[in-house]
Amino acid sequence: MLKKIALEKLGDLVSALMEKGPLYAPVKGEKAVDFQEITNPADVILDFYNTAMSPKFAFFPQSEDLIRYRLGKEATESEAVSLDAKPSVILGVRPCDAKSFEIMDRHFLGAGIIDPYWNDKREKTTIIGYAFDPSTAADPADFYNTLGISASDTAGSDIFMIRTDKHLLFKGITEKGDRLLKELSVLEAGSKTDEKTFEDKAKKGGEVKTRFMEIQDKAVAGKLVQVFNNKEFWEKATAACISCGACTFVCPTCYCFDISDETLFRDGVRKRFWDACMFTDFTLEASGHNPRPRIFQRYRQKVCHKYSYHVDKYGCISCVGCGRCTRSCPVNIDIYSIIESASKL
Amino acid sequence: MDFEPKILGIACNWCTYTGADLAGTTRLKYPQNVRTVRVMCSSRINPSFIIRAFQLGADGVLVGGCHPGDCHYGTGNLYARRKLAVTKKILEFAGMEPKRFRVEWISASEGKKYAEVVEEFTNDVKALGPQTKFKIRKD
Amino acid sequence: MTAMKKIEENLRKEAKRLLEGGEVSVVLAYGRGYDENHPMPFAARTVEDVDSLVFNEYCTFNLARYLPKYPPKTKIAVAVKAADSRAVVQLIQEEKVRREDLVILGIPVTGMKDQKTGEVIDNKTTCNMANPVLYDILLGDEIHGFKGGSPYDVLAELEGMDHDARMAFWKKEFEKCIRCFACRKACPMCYCDPCFMDASRPRWADKSPTPDGHLMYHLTRFYHLAGRCIDCGECSRACPVDIPLYLFHKKLAKECEDMFQQAAGMKIEDKPAMVNYGNQDSDEMLK
Structure with a gap:
């Protein structure tokens, strides 16, 4: 199903979506653009390259309450936080990020245990993908082509949006997407010419070139196991790393979390929140022993997890080449270059 | 009902805490809003204690030590003066009302001064009302 | 060339x-x-x-x-x-x-x-x-006659605000924090191992990213860098969410210079200001 709306009517569409439930869309902050829950339709912008933070927070918030409790003199009362996600929409997800949700699904839903927190929000959310503008060159840090994703890939989106000179075109990709498109009366039906334009634009998106190298999941997974013990290589590649968590927190496919009980006087909450394998205390054991005390060991873990262990366990690389880790790295460490040089060893 | 502020007092063992004792034994009257914690020296005070106290609901923090030059350990309060001065600047620049944090040098013989400082500080904090800027709110 | x-x-x-x-x-x-x-x-x-x-x-x-x-x-x-x-x-x-x-x-x-x-x-x-x-x-020619303006000019706006407005400003900035610790890791003066934020006893701030924990983390870090921050701006450049940490560091550097008559990292013979005291120190600084 193809629908369209004039560019200047974006506000109407946003208002219509807000009526359906919480809407997350790109908003311009002081410097960077980021997804935010929209309260004022005029805040939504579509002129952006990509957001600083990934949209994973919509299903996997940085901090999430699991249990609330009260410590009593004799007994502790506790209550699980109920799952009550409202049907929501994320508007303007770039193709690489849309793909990341599918990769995360394998971990949160496909590993034999279904994560109820992820599942609840995932099921109730409709994702409106948004093609990269084919007339803009890809950011030098991006490498989504390498992971087999194009600038106008529809995989992972429920609805896919493409901008033309005067219109926004919407194509339903999944049933959930079609259903939402039908309900939105502000949209006009697309004509045959619009369909042609959509196809043309989508094709053009395929021509956007990011950094590219030939990689095969299995081969790179095997290679990394091979170079695992090459201490010299890892130390050199990660010599600049300062072991902060910026790369993992902006990453759309990093899913590690920590759980902690936080009590204030007698009331407390058991929470789960993002953790980063780059932190010194990530693997610190109660005995005081730390299996990964060195920075290169932690960085190696990150690379091998994404490009090797994840392939073995879930059958795909856990990276979409969005370039966020490289862009946000305070010292410009580039995972692409590391994979490239590891493959050449 | 009148607002009765909760004030954290941190007093050094050798001077201010003894001064407070003296105020008590000489039966001076002063407000009961200060909950005093004794430390061995005013330089033992970690500025995070003060931030934490405000977070846990203190309306004011009063720190007491020996007069400069009279420190039981020689120079402890000279270091403390610099530390607490910076703490005060931090609180102020973060947006806390400066009157909620006060440092006074009170010797063991100054029971009267202790009572006066407590009275004055309590009135100041009372006038400012409850502290909500740092206080942890439970949703 | x-x-x-x-x-x-x-x-x-x-x-x-x-x-x-x-x-x-x-x-x-x-x-x-x-x-x-x-x-x-x-x-x-x-x-x-x-x-x-x-x-x-x-x-x-x-x-x-x-x-x-x-x-x-x-x-x-x-x-x-x-x-x-x-x-x-x-x-x-x-x-x-x-x-x-x-x-x-x-x-x-x-x-x-x-x-x-x-x-x-x-x-x-x-x-x-x-x-x-x-x-x-x-490695290059010494630069003469460079006038870049005072590093503390930028503070005027914040210093001019009342306390409530300043609190609101910092609350809004700290709310952006994602606790990636890039600021402390990029900082040349943050070398503590473990950092007070990684300590579990006492737990100074929530392990999870709460606004109260952000406040504790940043204010304490500012304190730890008072009189030591050399104003290179690395923390703010490293921050992936653009918190203007340099403003607070500059303010404390300025105050410390005023109070202790010593700027951080200028002379090798100096003793770090916060592990020192001076004869000229007075109770004025506590006012």
Whole structure:
């Protein structure tokens, strides 16, 4: 199903979506653009390259309450936080990020245990993908082509949006997407010419070139196991790393979390929140022993997890080449270059 | 009902805490809003204690030590003066009302001064009302 | 040849000489990143590594940050710009590195550019000095007559606000924090292991990212850097969510200079202000 709306009517569409439930869309902050829950339709912008933070927070918030409790003199009362996600929409997800949700699904839903927190929000959310503008060159840090994703890939989106000179075109990709498109009366039906334009634009998106190298999941997974013990290589590649968590927190496919009980006087909450394998205390054991005390060991873990262990366990690389880790790295460490040089060893 | 502020007092063992004792034994009257914690020296005070106290609901923090030059350990309060001065600047620049944090040098013989400082500080904090800027709110 | 190119050439020449002669075992400088505008900190250990050294206006990193992690007595050559040299001086004062183990390659430079925005880095976010305060070898010509304005000019707006407005300002900024700790990790003066934020007893702030924990983390970090921050601006450049941490650091640097008559990292003989006291100290500072 193809629908369209004039560019200047974006506000109407946003208002219509807000009526359906919480809407997350790109908003311009002081410097960077980021997804935010929209309260004022005029805040939504579509002129952006990509957001600083990934949209994973919509299903996997940085901090999430699991249990609330009260410590009593004799007994502790506790209550699980109920799952009550409202049907929501994320508007303007770039193709690489849309793909990341599918990769995360394998971990949160496909590993034999279904994560109820992820599942609840995932099921109730409709994702409106948004093609990269084919007339803009890809950011030098991006490498989504390498992971087999194009600038106008529809995989992972429920609805896919493409901008033309005067219109926004919407194509339903999944049933959930079609259903939402039908309900939105502000949209006009697309004509045959619009369909042609959509196809043309989508094709053009395929021509956007990011950094590219030939990689095969299995081969790179095997290679990394091979170079695992090459201490010299890892130390050199990660010599600049300062072991902060910026790369993992902006990453759309990093899913590690920590759980902690936080009590204030007698009331407390058991929470789960993002953790980063780059932190010194990530693997610190109660005995005081730390299996990964060195920075290169932690960085190696990150690379091998994404490009090797994840392939073995879930059958795909856990990276979409969005370039966020490289862009946000305070010292410009580039995972692409590391994979490239590891493959050449 | 009148607002009765909760004030954290941190007093050094050798001077201010003894001064407070003296105020008590000489039966001076002063407000009961200060909950005093004794430390061995005013330089033992970690500025995070003060931030934490405000977070846990203190309306004011009063720190007491020996007069400069009279420190039981020689120079402890000279270091403390610099530390607490910076703490005060931090609180102020973060947006806390400066009157909620006060440092006074009170010797063991100054029971009267202790009572006066407590009275004055309590009135100041009372006038400012409850502290909500740092206080942890439970949703 | 531009000044930057000349510095790059001298950097390579000196690095080669120092490594060849065995004077140092590592040269901390800048290397190629994934493109021209994104160089990386680079540790050259062999003569072959020297070819990878670069210098351009995007080499903003403060390499003093890497010094404390080397085992004691390692001979290190370190390339420093003005603010970075202050960090080295401060580290020497704090006995984290020894002067005799260092060969300081000074870089006199102005007009460095922010990698994210491409804007020139000036007195708004850094101390904006042109010449290193301490060096063994100068890699470029000393800069004379550079006037960049006071590093504390930028504080006027915040200082003019009332307390409530300032609290609102910082609350809004700290709310952006994602607790990635890039600020403390990029900071040359944050070398504590473990950091108070990683301690579990006592747990100073929530482990999860709560606004109250952010407040505790940042205020305490500001305190820990009071009188030590050399105003290089690395924390703010490292921040992926652009919190203007430099504002608070600048304010405390200014206050400490006023109160203790000593700026951080200027003289090797100074004692760090916060582990010292002076005869001129008075109770005025507590007012």
